[in-house]
Amino acid sequence: MFSGKSEELIRRVKRAVIARRSVQVFKPAIDDRFGSELDKLEAICVVCGESATRTQRIVNGVPADYDDPIIVIGAQEAYEARCRTCHTVPRRATAPA
C-alpha cells in the first residue's frame, strides 16, 4: 500500500493510449473509491478519426493479407488503430452466400 502501484498503472495506461494500443483496466467490484466506472479508453482511427476498435497490421506500408505469415522476416511492420469501417483484411475468404 502507498508504494505507487496505482500511479504506475495509470502511467502505463497513458503510455499505451499514446501508442494507440487498446487498453482495458479492471478492478474488484467492491472497490468503489473512484466510482462504480466503466471508463472505456479508446484509440482514434488513424484513417478517419472515429473511435478505433481494431488493430490494423501493416506490412510494407499496406494492410497485411489474411494469409500473410505472422512473422515476416525483414518486413517493415507496424500497427495502426482503425475503426470497423477502415479496418481491412485483404484476401480473406468470404463466407458462402
Ligand SMILES: [Zn+2]
Ligand atoms: Zn476509420
